Amino acid sequence: MKNTGLPYETLTMQIFNAFLNQNEVENIKLKHNITLQGKTTTHQIDIYWEFELANDIKYSTIIQAKDQKSKINKGQMLAFSAVLNDLPNQPRGVFVTRTGYQKGAKEVADSNGIQLYTLAEPEESFWDGSIKTVSFHMTAYVPGMKDFKPIADKEWIEQECEKKGIPSDQYISYSGNTENIFLADKHFKRLCSLADLINNYHSLFQEEFVEKEVREMFKEETFLEANFDNFKYVKLKGLVITLTRKAYKNDFSVDLTDLVGYILKNLSRDKEHIFDKGYNLKKKENE
Known part of the structure; x- marks a missing residue:
């Protein structure tokens, strides 16, 4: 079956929606798969987030979600940077993927203030030394x-x-x-x-x-x-x-793996956020 990327975009939106609800900002808009008019052309946007802080100034963030087997390369990051530069009011950029980023992509992101995240289900190694099932x-x-x-x-x-x-x-x-x-x-x-x-x-x-x-x-x-x-x-x-x-x-058992459904890592700030399978934020690490 062809990977359209839409399920991963939806997952990213659900996770960021739960994550943003933990912060003291007023969510104005959080939309999936919309088209925005740039200075030179229109752009398809995976996730658009607009919010307002206490100073009544509105901020916008563009979230690019890519579900692919290989790491994000420099060319993909340059293309995303070009979209951000073409949009009015210079929105912030966030890139989310499962597999990580090549060195060139990280350099482009750092130079353009793009926040890098990985979002994926926990790997089997995540449970090393941990109890996965409790029986009663x-x-x-x-x-x-x-x-x-x-x-x-x-x-x-x-x-x-x-x-x-x-x-x-x-x-x-x-x-x-x-x-x-x-x-x-x-x-x-x-x-x-x-x-x-x-x-x-x-x-x-x-x-x-x-x-x-x-x-x-x-x-x-x-x-x-x-x-x-x-x-x-x-x-x-x-x-x-x-x-x-x-x-x-x-006799019954509790599957503790249900408590860890997804791990959102902010690579730019070395922070990790753990969500259950219902998209509820369970734990913040390195904060």
């Missing part, structure tokens, strides 16, 4: 409850039934999810939900189990609030809860 073994315990049996204070129930004129041997039923059933103190102030209580009991155990019965007798007056048929509260002596816990095991 995770076990997640899912807590649950199979049964909940409140131990009611029968004497209290008999007294309350007598007051209400209802049989004391009636079955006391309740319903609701564990988050809507509460324990309360003698002033009927809520202490915790049944869900909270279950979680507290589960925190006492570390291992996996099918079922585990927990029995607790209350030292202080405790009531169960659950909107019973004839009572909003029932006094408890204690409770019995049958807990369940299932273990779910999972």
